[in-house]
Amino acid sequence: MIPERPLEVLKAIVQDYIQSNEPVGSKSLVERHSFGVSAATIRNDMAILEEEELIAAPHTSSGRVPTDKGYRLFVDRLNEVKPISNAERAAIEGFMSKSSDLDETLSQTARLLSQLTNEIALVQYPSLGKASVRHIELIAIDDKRLLLMLITDSGRIQQHVMEVASGYEASAVEKLRNFLNEKVAGKPLSSVNKTLRASKDEISAPLQALAGTVIPEVALLVDANSQEKILLAGTSNLAKRQGEFPGSISPVLEAIEEQVVLLKLISEMQADQHGVSLRIGRENTVDALSNTSVLVSGYENQGSEVAKVGVIGPTRMDYSSNIGAVRAVARYLTQSLGGL
Amino acid sequence: MIPERPLEVLKAIVQDYIQSNEPVGSKSLVERHSFGVSAATIRNDMAILEEEELIAAPHTSSGRVPTDKGYRLFVDRLNEVKPISNAERAAIEGFMSKSSDLDETLSQTARLLSQLTNEIALVQYPSLGKASVRHIELIAIDDKRLLLMLITDSGRIQQHVMEVASGYEASAVEKLRNFLNEKVAGKPLSSVNKTLRASKDEISAPLQALAGTVIPEVALLVDANSQEKILLAGTSNLAKRQGEFPGSISPVLEAIEEQVVLLKLISEMQADQHGVSLRIGRENTVDALSNTSVLVSGYENQGSEVAKVGVIGPTRMDYSSNIGAVRAVARYLTQSLGGL
DNA sequence: ATTGGCACTCATAAGCAATGAGTGCTAACT
DNA sequence: AGTTAGCACTCATTGCTTATGAGTGCCAAT
Numbered sequence: 001m002i003p004e005r006p007l008e009v010l011k012a013i014v015q016d017y018i019q020s021n022e023p024v025g026s027k028s029l030v031e032r033h034s035f036g037v038s039a040a041t042i043r044n045d046m047a048i049l050e051e052e053e054l055i056a057a058p059h060t061s062s063g064r065v066p067t068d069k070g071y072r073l074f075v076d077r078l079n080e081v082k083p084i085s086n087a088e089r090a091a092i093e094g095f096m097s098k099s100s101d102l103d104e105t106l107s108q109t110a111r112l113l114s115q116l117t118n119e120i121a122l123v124q125y126p127s128l129g130k131a132s133v134r135h136i137e138l139i140a141i142d143d144k145r146l147l148l149m150l151i152t153d154s155g156r157i158q159q160h161v162m163e164v165a166s167g168y169e170a171s172a173v174e175k176l177r178n179f180l181n182e183k184v185a186g187k188p189l190s191s192v193n194k195t196l197r198a199s200k201d202e203i204s205a206p207l208q209a210l211a212g213t214v215i216p217e218v219a220l221l222v223d224a225n226s227q228e229k230i231l232l233a234g235t236s237n238l239a240k241r242q243g244e245f246p247g248s249i250s251p252v253l254e255a256i257e258e259q260v261v262l263l264k265l266i267s268e269m270q271a272d273q274h275g276v277s278l279r280i281g282r283e284n285t286v287d288a289l290s291n292t293s294v295l296v297s298g299y300e301n302q303g304s305e306v307a308k309v310g311v312i313g314p315t316r317m318d319y320s321s322n323i324g325a326v327r328a329v330a331r332y333l334t335q336s337l338g339g340l
Numbered sequence: 341m342i343p344e345r346p347l348e349v350l351k352a353i354v355q356d357y358i359q360s361n362e363p364v365g366s367k368s369l370v371e372r373h374s375f376g377v378s379a380a381t382i383r384n385d386m387a388i389l390e391e392e393e394l395i396a397a398p399h400t401s402s403g404r405v406p407t408d409k410g411y412r413l414f415v416d417r418l419n420e421v422k423p424i425s426n427a428e429r430a431a432i433e434g435f436m437s438k439s440s441d442l443d444e445t446l447s448q449t450a451r452l453l454s455q456l457t458n459e460i461a462l463v464q465y466p467s468l469g470k471a472s473v474r475h476i477e478l479i480a481i482d483d484k485r486l487l488l489m490l491i492t493d494s495g496r497i498q499q500h501v502m503e504v505a506s507g508y509e510a511s512a513v514e515k516l517r518n519f520l521n522e523k524v525a526g527k528p529l530s531s532v533n534k535t536l537r538a539s540k541d542e543i544s545a546p547l548q549a550l551a552g553t554v555i556p557e558v559a560l561l562v563d564a565n566s567q568e569k570i571l572l573a574g575t576s577n578l579a580k581r582q583g584e585f586p587g588s589i590s591p592v593l594e595a596i597e598e599q600v601v602l603l604k605l606i607s608e609m610q611a612d613q614h615g616v617s618l619r620i621g622r623e624n625t626v627d628a629l630s631n632t633s634v635l636v637s638g639y640e641n642q643g644s645e646v647a648k649v650g651v652i653g654p655t656r657m658d659y660s661s662n663i664g665a666v667r668a669v670a671r672y673l674t675q676s677l678g679g680l
Numbered sequence: 681a682t683t684g685g686c687a688c689t690c691a692t693a694a695g696c697a698a699t700g701a702g703t704g705c706t707a708a709c710t
Numbered sequence: 711a712g713t714t715a716g717c718a719c720t721c722a723t724t725g726c727t728t729a730t731g732a733g734t735g736c737c738a739a740t
Contacts, residue, residue: 025733040683043734061689061734101500139477147491151481159497160441235575236593253576365702380714383703401703401720
């Protein structure tokens with residue numbers, strides 16, 4: 001077990017390093033914090049920390065830098081989450097309450113969070129997997145095309161224009177619409193395909209032709225769009241702090257533009273005691289993100305978590321503030337989703 | 341008037357500089373191109389070009405670099421647009437023909453163009469200003485909320501969920517829907533508000549209450565959403581070539597994330613003889629983009645230009661290839677929009 | 681367990697000469 | 711008049727050496 005003071009030293013190292021982006025040495029440490037002991041003593045403590053691989057020296061005889069493991073211990077045991085300031089709270093509230101449109105709400109949330117944290121913000125669209133159908137709409141656009149819409153209880157709206165053999169009856173469209181809604185409205189998305197397949201026979205003969213075209217499209221919409229989607233904002237924040245960043249930022253940008261990778265990553269993350277989930281450096285299985293930390297929190301709709309919201313930044317990000325900000329934003333997002 | 345050979349020299353300088361990103365000197369110039377004259381002669385020609393401010397020297401006695409004006413003359417008079425390769429054509433065709441969904445088509449286009457050019461690609465959503473209404477849809481979600489949808493002939497779909505005083509009749513919704521479509525379907529968006537205001541009195545009494553809530557929302561949808569929208573892709577391309585970029589890239593990223601600025605810029609741009617429009621360096625009124633060139637082409641729907649597609653990159657981009665790529669992508673986009 | 685002292689390391693900065701690509705200019709050449 | 715060779719000059723870049731100094735590790739003393 002690591003004794004008390006060395007842990008305090010680690011905490012100080014993390015804080016100083018986050019602030020200065022310079023390896024921190026024993027001397028500057030005793031200057032800036034009042035440990036009541038001398039630099040030599042701190043050096044002994046640092047030796048312990050290095051032994052435990054909580055800190056490392058970029059080169060022999062230079063200051064120390066926290067390792068991923070060091071950051072991990074810091075956030076798990078040493079860090080007090082900084083509550084967001086009143087100004088920030090005001091900013092969030094002002095931002096959030098504006099729109100009742102899902103797309104807009106989410107993209108505003110992303111922008112807000114990136115400004116609050118100075119990191120890259122990500123907002124995942126409410127997952128369709130857990131959602132249920134609120135309504136299916138079928139609209140005749142012209143005599144050859146139908147617009148099919150799928151509205152979920154999270155407010156997400158998917159639409160698809162499809163070609164149909166011309167010459168269908170206007171009333172047929174309406175009947176089919178009613179039929180579809182009767183069958184699947186209120187049901188979870190995951191059951192839609194099965195339900196529709198099962199009730200194929202119940203369709204009256206004159207509708208069969210139309211239904212034959214439409215139902216596969218419904219299936220397609222459900223499937224294709226249970227593909228998740230992520231919104232990003234503040235990519236320039238990364239570029240801005242490029243100097244502070246070890247190595248090149250472009251692989252990072254590439255990785256996060258690759259939605260599939262990012263989705264896989266955040267879907268693996270489960271909330272911890274703070275209500276957030278954090279991957280530090282190499283804890284991210286994605287190689288390009290080995291110098292970054294990913295911090296997410298879930299937000300809810302109708303009482304269950306539907307998706308994640310969070311930030312991506314250098315491992316030496318300000319965990320105290322960022323955890324607070326992400327948590328707050330997730331909470332407000334849940335709230336404003338309830339009103340949608 | 342500038343004589344022939346100096347222009348050839350300028351062309352060579354631009355080509356070499358685009359390729360190497362190093363100031364180019366008289367000696368390497370005669371080595372790589374067969375002018376049939378000596379380096380000293382080229383130096384004289386370069387003196388002329390410098391006099392005309394077509395090239396400049398970063399510091400005394402170093403090679404020369406084209407100025408914005410130099411690039412301008414190059415693209416206007418010296419550059420032959422490189423037709424896209426068969427491989428590229430195949431890539432475009434494969435990419436484009438996949439989806440019949442507007443959102444997807446556009447975002448794929450953006451990704452495609454960024455890969456083709458290795459620049460940041462931008463795709464503007466079809467402008468609502470020139471579009472007309474294909475259909476208005478009004479859907480009861482539950483007893484307190486209505487979903488209002490506006491579908492334009494370009495395939496763009498806008499929707500908005502609104503709260504209404506509870507207790508409306510299902511039939512009222514349908515009647516109002518019919519009424520709205522009768523009035524504005526097929527009409528240009530710009531006339532919708534006026535038309536609806538004018539025909540307010542024609543609404544039968546029982547519908548008045550509902551109409552009073554809905555019509556302002558329609559207006560809102562038309563107005564708020566004639567706000568244009570731009571899709572970006574390949575921001576990492578900029579980061580990747582960061583070394584080649586004078587100064588910092590982060591102001592550039594910030595500027596293009598600021599949609600308003602970008603929209604204003606590209607809306608000012610009018611196609612030239614090549615079918616594309618190009619702003620080089622300081623020709624962009626936006627300060628942050630003084631080291632970048634913006635290259636766009638219009639794409640059409642139903643015979644008239646509805647929006648722009650293009651790339652943003654360093655002024656020393658490969659104009660020959662990029663102009664070809666942007667033009668081709670715009671053409672294919674027009675084509676695949678026709679099928680939507 | 682803590683501390684002062686001390687030798688040692690090593691990144692960084694500063695100074696300096698050599699290199700070489702590139703220029704501008706002049707005088708000779710066609 | 712246009713072209714060229716020659717030459718002196720500029721200046722970024724490179725490599726080299728030499729401080730400087732922050733920081734370490736370790737030991738003997740407290």
